[in-house]
Amino acid sequence: MNNLDKVKKIVIEKPLKLDCGKTISNFPLAYETYGKLNEKKDNAILAFHALTGDQFVTGINPITNKNGWWSYLVGPDKPVDTNKFFVICANVIGGCIGSYGPNTIDPITKKKLATNFPVITINDMVNAQINLIDFFKIDKLFSVMGGSMGGMQVLQFVANFPNRTKTAIPIACTASHSAQNIALNELGRQAIMADVNWNKGDYLNSECSPDKGLSVARMAAHITYLSKKGLQEKFGRKLQERDDLKFSFDADFQIESYLRHQGSVFVDRFDANSYLYITRAMDYFDLVKQYNGNLSNAFKESKAKFFIISFTSDWLYPTSENKEIVIALNAAGANVGFIEINSDKGHDSFLLDVPEFLKSIKNFLDANYKIL
Amino acid sequence: MKKEFQIISDLIKNDTRVLDVGCGDGILMKHLKENKNVDSRGLEISKENVQICISKGLSVIEGDAESDLKQFPDLSFEYAILGQTLQAFYNPEKVIDDLLRVSKKAIITIPNFGYWKIRIHLLLKGTMPVNKHLPNEWYNTPNLHMCTIKDFFNFCSKKNINLFRSIALHEENVSEINNKNLSFKNLFSELGIFLVEKK
Missing domain, CATH: 3.40.50.1820 (Alpha/Beta hydrolase fold, catalytic domain)
Known part of the structure; x- marks a missing residue:
């Protein structure tokens, strides 16, 4: 920014x-x-x-x-x-x-x-x-x-x-805004506020911002912007640059990798506190x-x-x-x-x-x- | 524009509010707007037709008369038009009730199942009639409740609905239907056009 x-x-x-x-x-x-x-x-x-x-x-x-x-x-x-x-x-x-x-x-x-x-x-x-x-x-x-x-x-x-x-x-x-809409926004806000770097919103004056929390918020929200059919057609159970499951918590599936990517590029362009305030405005x-x-x-x-x-x-x-x-x-x-x-x-x-x-x-x- | 629409248009007074139920591609709505300064709304089930209407600058709502007429407040229109779709509803009676709730008057057109060629077709061929107004076979027709001009007359008197105008259309010939010539018109008309109002 x-x-x-x-x-x-x-x-x-x-x-x-x-x-x-x-x-x-x-x-x-x-x-x-x-x-x-x-x-x-x-x-x-x-x-x-x-x-x-x-x-x-x-x-x-x-x-x-x-x-x-x-x-x-x-x-x-x-x-x-x-x-x-x-x-x-x-x-x-x-x-x-x-x-x-x-x-x-x-x-x-x-x-x-x-x-x-x-x-x-x-x-x-x-x-x-x-x-x-x-x-x-x-x-x-x-x-x-x-x-x-x-x-x-x-x-x-x-x-x-x-x-x-x-x-x-x-x-x-x-x-x-429906109860479901509010619930999904609250999920995003809690992800941000659960990040220790959020620091009650006072992160902007330090070097570290709550990127992890904001990224999770974005990942969750991103799912709600797509349809089940769309996700299934685009990703299905396709694996990410591997031939088989790795029995770990790495991004085995393409959908995982895709969401992580969406989360990580989002934090570069968006502010966590803005995310809290704007989702609140929607809920109200x-x-x-x-x-x-x-x-x-x-x-x-x-x-x-x-x-x-x-x-x-x-x-x-x-x-x-x-x-x-x-x-x-x-x-x-x-x-x-x-x-x-x-x-x-x-x-x-x-x-x-x-x-x-x-x-x-x-x-x-x-x-x-x-x-x- | 087809003759049916010309007749409907002649029944509508200038500067009124009209709801066209099953407005199709909006030809009639556009005509009414341009020639009668009518403020019209359309309700149309086909997305493709809604798109065409939007491109003509018409205000059309995608929806189904059986479930979506209820959104219009009582007497919010002066006329509601229902062109040749009455027979396709699960519950035509309820649709007519709704039309006469949202609008003071309704203009309803029906393909006449009492037309002699249809009777002959059924009598001689012994199969369900297929013609210009009823182009589908029995297994793929959207029509669930076919009726005759006489049926509609009887329906109106039973339901206490005033028949203001009853017009018969046969090819390009237009004539009035009355109690005296009803049986004759029922035999020789392809289409019935009715202007009705609740008593």
Whole structure:
């Protein structure tokens, strides 16, 4: 995590009252943009990233030197064509790629905030990001879109700012984090906190960070992003560079080796405290409760055209939970379309090369850009 | 656009809210939007058709009328359209109940099993009829509850459903059905188109 000084940032001076009760101001929000904002300012799309994403949607990510997380979907001549649309993405607050988060230096102690950083929510995240839309002087976005936690931000955004977007595309998400979702996040958090290097979050000032714990958290989470069928097809019981079992606890199986690799590359680009805070924000997300048990009320004021997308093999945010959103939108009389995409790639489908998914977004955006 | 859709479109008033159940590739929805300024939603079971509708800018929900109509609030539409799919439901009665719950009026079209060619086919050949409107064999047809125009008339009077308009379609010929000519129309029409409302 070098190069962080070079990422684009705005400093939000306006006070923001967080759900936890604390008010913050003069805090940084890091972002990236792709394409050009046209004169009418009617071609802007705000993309929201998921738990471990960042503002580098497409092209080469300058921090990791790898492709951006939504490279299949966003870019020149891609389904979200940046020759046509102006795509904005902010690093969520709580994140570790330049926005206000546990790595932010406390001006008084000159130390990183670590666990002195306030517990933030999805609501806080979108309330911070509206400042970025104001910064670009955009009255009304053409679309807001995101998958997983990005989808939750889409829902919260539309609820909070019903007149700030023409269309909304929540993908593979939920309006209320389930017990299973919370349980899986808690598993990740406990893995981090069980690492002695975590040191109650105060590791950032020393050389050693809780890489083992964060890596285990990532390994566990990664399993939840894939489907059983997908895993079986890709790995089965294949052995890792060996002809037979070694009767040890080395990575005999390819799936073990794969997960270890996923864990180890993750710790190079992500911060353990950020992981704690962002998973907490997801767990606290309950738009149903925010609107007193009636999700429809969240969408009552919105004139946006919605397009909900789920995936057949996604067991983390299954179709049934996405359909709850569709039902609530219908109950509010909102304008909504919905499709469940066939895919064996599990929850991760929204990040991958799933042609039917990519096509559906392209068709939705292109058709509505003409008529709205 | 096929004649059936033209008739349906003529039954719908401008500037209304319409739910097209089994909207297919959205031809009718698009026509209603462009010509009648109708605010429409579609419900469609085929993913492929949903994709086509999305590419036309239509708001279509992937789903099945038997399980997914319940998501729409009472009287949230002025018209609900059900084009030639009534016979394919496990429980057509419940689907009609649901249509008339979510919408003030419903437009229902049925392939008429009382059509003379179908009767002759069964009478002379002794096998299940296959034709333009019923293209499948008995073993692969999605149709579970075939009915005739007369059956539908009787159903409506039994269920206290008002038949506002009953239209017979035979090839390109359109005519009104009434109690007097019912038996005749039941014999000579391929398709029945009904505008109904709960009493």
